[in-house]
Amino acid sequence: MNKRTGKLRVGVIFGGRSGEHEVSLQSARSVMRALDPAKYEVTPIGITKEGRWIAGDVMAALAEGADARPAALLPEPAHSGSLSLWERVGEREESAPHLTAITELDVIFPVLHGPYGEDGTVQGLLELAGLPYVGAGVVGSAVGMDKAIFKAVMEAHGLPVLPWQLVTRARWLREPEAVLDAVEAHLPYPVFTKPANLGSSVGISKCNNRDELRAGLAEAARFDRRLIVEQGIGRGDQRARELEVAVLGNDEPQASVVGEIRPRRAFYDYVAKYMAAPGSEDESELIIPAPLAPAQSDAIRALAVRAFQAIDSAGLGRVDLLLDDESGALYLNEINTIPGFTSISMYPKLWEASGVSYPELLDRLIALALERHREKMELETTIEPSALSPGGSGPAQGGAQ
Template sequence: MANRLRLGVIFGGQSGEHEVSVVSAQHVMEAAADRYDVVPIGVTKTGAWLTPDETQRQLDRSDEPYHKALELAGAQGLVSRPQALTTLGEIDVAFPLIHGTYGEDGTLQGLLELAGVPYAGAGVAASAIGMDKALMKRIFRQAGLDVVEHIVVRSTQYRPDSEELREAVESSVGYPAFVKPANGGSSVGISKIASREELGRALCLAFRYDRKVLVERAADAREIECAVLGNDDPQPSPLGEIRHNREFYDYEAKYLDPDTRLIAPADLPEAMAQRIQELAVRGYRALDCAGMGRMDFFLTDDDVVFIDEVNTVPGFTPASMYPLLWEKGGLSYADLIGRLVELGLERHKERVRG
C-alpha cells in the first residue's frame, strides 16, 4: 500500500475567530483521517506555534467547542518556539484554517511557500487582497462587477472636524452606512451609522483596528453566498442565503444566535441563480483565487446584484456555509477536503515548474 500523505492542519491564530478555527480544524481532521496521516499544528492567541503533541493535548482537554483556545504561557510570536516550526518540514501538504490576520492575509501562505510546502487554498496575493476590502472592491469594480458605493478614509488624512469628509460621505454614500476597517474579519470594529453625528465615533472605533477604513452604503438587500472550488477552472456551488435579525452579520449572528438561518439552496429564480454563480466565478478569477473561496453578494428588491467580498479561508464548522453548499451540490465533506488537497498539490507543482 502506498504511503499516505501527511496533512498538516494549521489552525487557531491571533484573530477574533480563533475558537471557530479550532472547531473547523477538528471537523477537517476527523473527516481527513481515513485518507491522510493528519498532523495537528496549533497556533496560540499570542502567535506561538505548538508541536503536534502539544496541540493534541490541548484539543483533548475540553469538550466546549466555542470556548476552546490554544494557550502556552510565556510564548509569543512565530520564532519563540523554533522546535514547533520544524513540523513544516515533516508534512507533505498543509491545510491552513486560520482566519483573519496572520492566517488569511497572505502571511501564512508566504511562510508555506518559503518552506516549500504545498497548501490548500488561495496564494499570497489573492489572500492579501481578499483581506483588504478597499483593494478587493477596487479590483472587483475594474473587472466590471458592481460594488456598493463606498469611500476609503485613511487615518493620516482624517480630521475630526472635517466638513469635507462629512460632505463626501453624504454625497457619495449617504445614510445609513457601515463604517468598517479595511482589513479584518468577524465584524470587529464595524459600526452602522444613521447620521453625520455618528460618523466621527464610528471612524475612531474602526481606526483602532486598521489605518484604512471604508464608509459604505448600507444595502437593503438579501445576503447571498456562493462557494467556489478550483484553480484555473473554478466551479460555483448552489447558492445559499443568510437570514438574521441583527444590524449586520457579526460573530454572534454567525455562531451563537439560534435565530440565524442558513438557507441552502437559496430560493431564487433559476436565471438569477445562474447570474450570481457567473458573477462569483468572475470575482474569483479577478482576484486570481485558487482552491476555495466563498463569494458574498447583496441582492436588492429590484434585482441589482452587488458583489461584497471573498472569504479565502471560509469556516468548516457544522454551521459554515462553504461545506454546506458543496454538500447540496453533491460533494461530501470528506470529498471536499480531498479535492482541496489535490488542488493545492496541483498548484504547487505548477509554481515549482514555473
C-alpha cells in the same frame, strides 16, 4: 507521503494573531475531525494570539492555556516538509536554541481567518518553504483580505460593487469632523463601516446617522489602519438580500448552489454568526438553495466565478453578494479565501447541497493544493545567460533595466 503507511501527511495550521482566533479554532476542530484517518496523518500546528508557533496538544494550549512545545516552519526549500521544534541546550534559559525536526509534511491546510493568516503572510512563508498548501496564493489572499483593494479590482474588471470610500485611521484620528462631512457628502445613509482587513463581521457597524457613523468609524479603527465606508441598500425595514456562493477549483473553478442568509439582527454580524443560540431572536435563517429564478441563480454563480478568477484565487473561496430586491441590482461584497469551515458553516453546507460531502470536499481541496504545487514546480525559477536568445539589444518590453 509516509512510505510506511501510504498516508499523506497534512499539517493543519490554526489560531493566529487575529480577532478571528476563536473562529479559527472552531473551523480547525471540524476539519481535523473530518480528515479521513485512513488517508491522512494529521499534525496540528497552532499559532497563539501573540504569534508563537506551537506543536503537541495544540488545541488545549490555545483554548485552555495548557503548555505546548514551541515549533517553527523554516522558509527554505531545503527543509521543505519539515516541521521543526525549538529546544534549548542545557538547563540555563539563556542557552542557545536549536532546531530538531519532529515531523515531515506533504501539504499544509491553513485554517486561519483574518490578518496574519488569510492575508498572504502565511502563504508567503509556505511559498518560501516550497510546501503545497490549500487555498489562494499570496496575491489572491492579500486582495481577498483587503476590502478596499478587492473593490478596486472588481471595478477594474467591470464587476459591480456598491459605492464606497476609504478612510485611513490616521486621518480619522486627526480630523474626524472632516471625515464625517466627506462621507455624508458622497454616501446617503444607511452606510456600513468596516475594518478593511478583517472578517467574521468583526468591527462592522450599520450607521443611520452622523452619531452612529462616528461610533462606527471609531469601532472599525480599533482593528485596522484602513477603514471602509460602504453604501447600504434600502431604507427603513427594506434591506438587501445577502447571498453566498462557494467556489471550488484552480484554473477551472466551479460554483455551488446559491445560499441566502436572512438575519434577524440589523445585519449578519458576529453575534448572529457565532453566538446566537438555536431558536433565539438573534439566530439567522440560512436558506439553501436561495429562492431565485434559475436565470438569476445562474447569473449570480457566474459572477462569483468571475470575481474568484479576477483576484487569482485558487482552491476555495466563499463569494458574498448583495441583491437589491427592489431594483434587481446585484453587487459583490467580498471574497473569503479561507471561509469558516465548521460543519455548519456556509461554505461546506453549500457544497453539501451541491452534492459534495464535507470529507469529500476536504479531499478535493488537498488534491487541488497538490495539483497547483506540481504546476509551480514545472516553472523555471532561474535563467542562465547562455540560454537566452541571441541577438537581443536590450531588455524585453516592460523588462527591468
